[in-house]
Amino acid sequence: MKPVETARYADFEEALHETARNSTGLSDFGGDDYRLGLRRLIEAYATDLPGDRATRAACFELTLPGLVGRLHSERGWKDHPECLDLPIERPLIITGIPRTGTTALHMLLAMDPEFQGLERWVIANPTVRPARALWDAHPSYRAAVREVARLAESRPRVMAVHGITADDVDECLALMMQSFVTNQIPSLLDLPTYDEWFLAQDEAASYHRLADNLRLIGCAEAEKTWLLKNPTHLLRMETLLTVFPDARIVHTHRDPVATLSSLCGMLAAFRGDPEPGSPEACAIGPRQLRVYKQATEHTMAVRQRHPNSFHDVHQETLLEDPMGVVGEIYEHFELELSSDSEARMRRWLADHPAPTRTGRRDRPEDFGLTEVEIRCGLAPYIERYGLSSGKEANR
Known part of the structure; x- marks a missing residue:
């Protein structure tokens, strides 16, 4: 799912939420306590960074996973409320x-x-971790494997200094x-x-x-x-x-x-x-x-x-x-x-x-x-x- 195009940092908050909803099919972000930190980040982007398209895209890409993760966590707790008593x-x-x-x-x-x-793969989209034999078929695991492969090809220096695989x-x-x-x-x-x-x-x-x-x-x-x-x-x-x-x-x-x-x-x-x-x-x-x-x-x-x-x-x-x-x-x-x-x-x-x-x-x-x-x-x-x-x- 492509991110929502934004011309200004001021439009980030809604665009990030919309992109997270569109990419997951989920809509419950939980309580609003996270919005203060998110707004502080967006304000800092506007204050401290240039507003060119490439910089905006990098900021958007770095910020989006936090919202995607929230959606998966909220769904997980709703599906497995018993886990919260552990x-x-x-x-x-x-x-x-x-x-x-x-x-x-x-x-x-x-x-x-x-x-x-x-494990790296379960951090991005939190869910009840299945048995190891089932990982290869899990969409989140497969996505993490693809992301590691993409990094290894496009940014080999990153993998050389901190090469964490999907399983690690x-x-x-x-x-x-x-x-x-x-x-x-x-x-x-x-x-x-x-x-x-x-x-x-x-x-x-x-x-x-x-x-x-x-x-x-x-x-x-x-x-x-x-x-x-x-x-x-x-x-x-x-x-x-x-x-x-x-x-x-x-x-x-x-x-x-x-x-x-x-x-x-x-x-x-x-x-x-x-x-x-x-x-x-x-x-x-x-x-x-x-x-x-x-x-x-x-x-x-x-x-x-x-x-x-x-x-x-x-x-x-x-x-x-x-x-x-x-x-x-x-x-x-x-x-x-x-x-x-x-x-x-x-x-x-x-x-x-x-x-x-x-x-x-x-x-x-x-x-x-x-x-x-x-x-x-x-x-x-x-x-x-x-x-x-x-x-x-x-x-």
Whole structure:
């Protein structure tokens, strides 16, 4: 279904709703609480971005999935109201600044069949996840496979730096787009007007909706423990532990100079690879430093009040001894690692060796930062976790 053509950002709100309705055949978006965030986004598009057709189309494409997801979630809850009574007990949640090993650790732990996660294909159109044997025939799964293939062909750099397939577990971030209080879009577009509002929110409604979406998606496997991952949880740790009070949180770390340089390089790939040092590239770094300065300071404060809810993993240790890290996580949170799960994890490691870095390495200066700025901005975090330059890997 083609999007409704709009000549102005001011027309986006109705056009987005119309396109979402037309593309799904659904019409119930649920309560109106999401409209504030959506309107803040649209206002920022009009204030912070040019109004040419290509930019408008990119904004429309980035925004539409949140509304499509809402429609599917509302239908799912209506069809399966019993799922909303299901408890979510002691989820295992991975968080850390992006490029600290969160993705590799997430995929490794997902090899344990005692966990359930959020596969990429089910995030876009939430529904009760069917048995694996039925996925290939599911329209949402088939659409996700096509989208991954399209990305691999049209944007190979994106897949190279963050190649999540339709079957792979992915982060909560895209699912939480449904409330439009999101780090996803301002990471891909320069929206300082939206950021001023977004960074002051607590996302309580987003986290309650996340919990209900987990109940829907996991309805057929309610006995399984949720395994989740989202770096942006660092910004909202207080809210996360309010909604999931018994959550077990794995906090990953790496030298922030390498981390932020790598993160900016990844975001640059999503933005079309602007020339390093160009104004477009140099807009990326300061925003990421601001976000993760606030995020690390917030989470460190929350950790003082919830010390037993966290376990730390350093990326260098994860690369050197991944199964040792797994063992420490399981021991800390009193989980049982079966011989079958261990074998599955070892097979995954054998099939996914740490990539060998070749070519040009991302530098802070490529993205409007300096090493001094990063170390000063994140000094309390660096000191608290003993972070300094170490082995490098963009994994």
